[in-house]
Amino acid sequence: MRHVLSALVENKPGVLSRVTGLISRRGFNIESLSVGTTEDPSMSRVTAIVQADGVAYEQITKQLHKLIDVHKITDLTDEGAIERExxxxxxxxxxxxxxxxxxxxxxxxxxxxxxxxxxxxxxxTGDEAKLAGLEDLFRAYGIREIVRTGKIAMSRNAKD
Structure with a gap:
């Protein structure tokens, strides 16, 4: 199953390496990775798309929680999150x-x-389907190069 993992981490050298290393050491491929500072310059948000079954994904999140530099982990998979690329x-x-x-x-x-x-x-910019549709139409003209960012995701506002 495809999981959208959002982790709030300290914005300092080596943190991204530890987070991605932990995931890859367990044999999971990161399909998409995006990192950027948040509203607090001392924190960064890591958004990773990972293919894993429920048990394996739970292991990944438990191990990530043990890292000192990781402050919060959110699974945006089933939340109907806003995703863009x-x-x-x-x-x-x-x-x-x-x-x-x-x-x-x-x-x-x-x-x-x-x-x-x-x-x-x-x-x-848009979701995966929009960008795939655009790419498909441009192929008829000849695409010389494509560069894509990793996905970013954010939970939707709670309903009142």
Whole structure:
């Protein structure tokens, strides 16, 4: 099963290495990893997507809780969390086909961030399905390069 793990950790050297090392030593692959500082500059949030069954995932979280630098672990898998990812697409774009590519980008609310003689670079954010759809459409024009961030996730507001 795919799990979305969010860990609040101290923002200091070596912490990310200890967290990812603990997960990989137990034989689990991290499919996506994103790290950034939080509203408190002394803390970072690590968001990792891990494939593991329930028992194995529970072991991972228990071991992570034992690390001194880990303050809080949240499983966002079943919470209906908000998940986003950023992708940059460098698409082959001869002048006569640029308007088509720009129209596709506009439909997906993506931005043109660079224009070259024979390519366009497009920035898009969204969930995995949106980015996959955009990638599929750009393949018809020729994708020269794709760069994707790891997923970030946040729990939704509690219902009142």
């Amino acid at each position: 950023l992708a940059l697409f460098k698409v082959a774009a001869e002048p006569e086909r640029r308007s088509e590519i720009i129209e596709i980008a506009n439909i997906f609310r993506a931005k043109i961030v660079d224009v070259g003689r024979s390519s366009l670079t497009i920035e898009a």
